[in-house]
Amino acid sequence: MSRLLVIGCGGVAQVAIQKCCQNSETFTELMIASRTESKCIELKEKIEKAGTSVKLSTAKVDADSKDELVKLISSYKPDAVLNVALPYQDLTIMDACLECKVDYIDTANYEPEDTDDPEWRAIYEKRCAEKGFTAYFDYSWQWAYEEKFKEAGLTALLGTGFDPGVTSVFTAYAAKHYFDEIDTIDILDCNGGDHGYPFATNFNPEINLREVSANGSYMENGKWVETKPMEIKRVYNFPEVGEKDMYLLHHEEIEALGRNFPNVKRIRFFMTFGQSYLTHMKCLENVGMLSTSPINFDGKEIVPIQFLKALLPDPASLGPITVGKTNIGCIFTGRKDGKERQIYIYNVCDHQECYKELGSQAISYTTGVPAMIGTALVVKGLWKKPGVFTTDEFDPDPYMEMLNTYGLPWVVDENPVLVD
Numbered sequence: 037m038s039r040l041l042v043i044g045c046g047g048v049a050q051v052a053i054q055k056c057c058q059n060s061e062t063f064t065e066l067m068i069a070s071r072t073e074s075k076c077i078e079l080k081e082k083i084e085k086a087g088t089s090v091k092l093s094t095a096k097v098d099a100d101s102k103d104e105l106v107k108l109i110s111s112y113k114p115d116a117v118l119n120v121a122l123p124y125q126d127l128t129i130m131d132a133c134l135e136c137k138v139d140y141i142d143t144a145n146y147e148p149e150d151t152d153d154p155e156w157r158a159i160y161e162k163r164c165a166e167k168g169f170t171a172y173f174d175y176s177w178q179w180a181y182e183e184k185f186k187e188a189g190l191t192a193l194l195g196t197g198f199d200p201g202v203t204s205v206f207t208a209y210a211a212k213h214y215f216d217e218i219d220t221i222d223i224l225d226c227n228g229g230d231h232g233y234p235f236a237t238n239f240n241p242e243i244n245l246r247e248v249s250a251n252g253s254y255m256e257n258g259k260w261v262e263t264k265p266m267e268i269k270r271v272y273n274f275p276e277v278g279e280k281d282m283y284l285l286h287h288e289e290i291e292a293l294g295r296n297f298p299n300v301k302r303i304r305f306f307m308t309f310g311q312s313y314l315t316h317m318k319c320l321e322n323v324g325m326l327s328t329s330p331i332n333f334d335g336k337e338i339v340p341i342q343f344l345k346a347l348l349p350d351p352a353s354l355g356p357i358t359v360g361k362t363n364i365g366c367i368f369t370g371r372k373d374g375k376e377r378q379i380y381i382y383n384v385c386d387h388q389e390c391y392k393e394l395g396s397q398a399i400s401y402t403t404g405v406p407a408m409i410g411t412a413l414v415v416k417g418l419w420k421k422p423g424v425f426t427t428d429e430f431d432p433d434p435y436m437e438m439l440n441t442y443g444l445p446w447v448v449d450e451n452p453v454l455v456d
């Protein structure tokens with residue numbers, strides 16, 4: 037019996053909310069609140085038409101405003117808040133949860149909307165120099181809430197999507213059941229889907245393009261090694277998808293896994309991209325379309341990447357036309373009982389199957405399902421402890437079980453091909 041407030045009603049939220057309704061033993065009442073309330077109402081009506089016992093309601097909220105959030109949370113009185121808006125809103129929502137004494141869950145770590153803000157920039161540049169990686173997002177902002185959540189007796193569960201999220205649960209599961217010592221972790225994110233457009237992004241274009249146009253980095257012996265964007269390329273033959281080019285990227289779970297599994301010698305993250313995607317992205321970057329700094333156009337201020345977002349297909353509209361599969365997982369090497377061991381834990385998800393079930397493509401699906409699972413485990417008290425945590429810091433077994441039940445079954449391959 038619980039009451040959940042979900043903030044955001046985009047691609048990921050739509051899956052997470054529908055999955056919460058499938059898990060009506062845990063979630064009995066749910067409010068969908070977002071910037072554009074009409075989307076929340078549309079989703080509520082769709083779910084009610086299909087039939088649900090969960091009592092749904094909607095609200096309009098600007099999650100950049102702590103005051104509006106506090107007002108909403110204190111009137112709805114949820115047991116937890118699931119933030120599936122954008123990473124820009126993480127801190128205001130965490131502040132509001134603290135003020136209203138409610139648990140907090142999200143799927144992506146904080147980054148600022150305006151990376152030219154001098155106050156933010158000064159802290160960022162200090163962190164780049166100290167830590168050695170230049171991504172705009174990092175955990176320091178949210179880890180700084182540790183004492184506040186601890187003192188309030190509240191849980192903040194960060195990054196319960198697929199990557200981060202499930203990939204970190206896979207790591208905890210490998211450490212618990214398969215290894216005494218893990219030496220290396222390679223996280224492989226392959227999208228073998230085809231939507232037919234020459235260029236489109238599978239989730240929020242602004243967040244996606246920022247991530248992939250940035251420098252890559254990986255962790256070796258506890259230190260960051262930074263690369264130029266797309267500098268390290270490998271080819272991998274993914275089960276059920278086939279051979280794909282993949283590139284080393286910086287990714288947020290490397291930071292958390294590096295902290296929580298300090299004996300792991302190397303942690304890398306690779307994502308697949310087709311040549312057409314990379315060529316378009318380079319061209320857009322070269323002409324300044326990926327910039328987040330406002331420019332003046334015809335007397336009006338516009339942010340180039342937001343203008344680009346308006347031109348690109350809405351990721352949610354890709355559902356009906358995307359065919360193919362995703363394969364996301366982790367390859368671990370290390371030792372068990374003195375013997376060398378290597379395993380690959382992965383999930384394969386079919387875009388069209390996701391669309392048939394919930395009307396979404398697999399990228400939103402693979403993020404929305406784990407968002408529901410992490411939230412359910414916090415709400416049920418299985419993953420509830422005071423403080424700020426990532427998904428590798430709890431018992432992975434109930435999460436792994438729920439992945440199988442809620443549409444993301446996984447495989448353990450005990451003889452995988454390694455990435456060189």
Ligand code: NDP
Nearest residue numbers: 044045046047048071072099121123144197198199239240
């Ligand atoms: P979308 O852009 O599709 O949806 C974002 C939603 O948030 C929209 O409904 C938007 O409202 C709403 N929103 C934005 N700003 C505000 C605001 N100020 N106040 C209230 N609502 C707001 O994004 P996605 O669904 O693709 O992504 C959601 C989150 O999931 C992001 O944080 C993303 O980084 C994360 N993610 C995590 C992954 C993982 O594996 N861990 C993978 C993919 C995504 P409106 O409709 O008005 O635009």
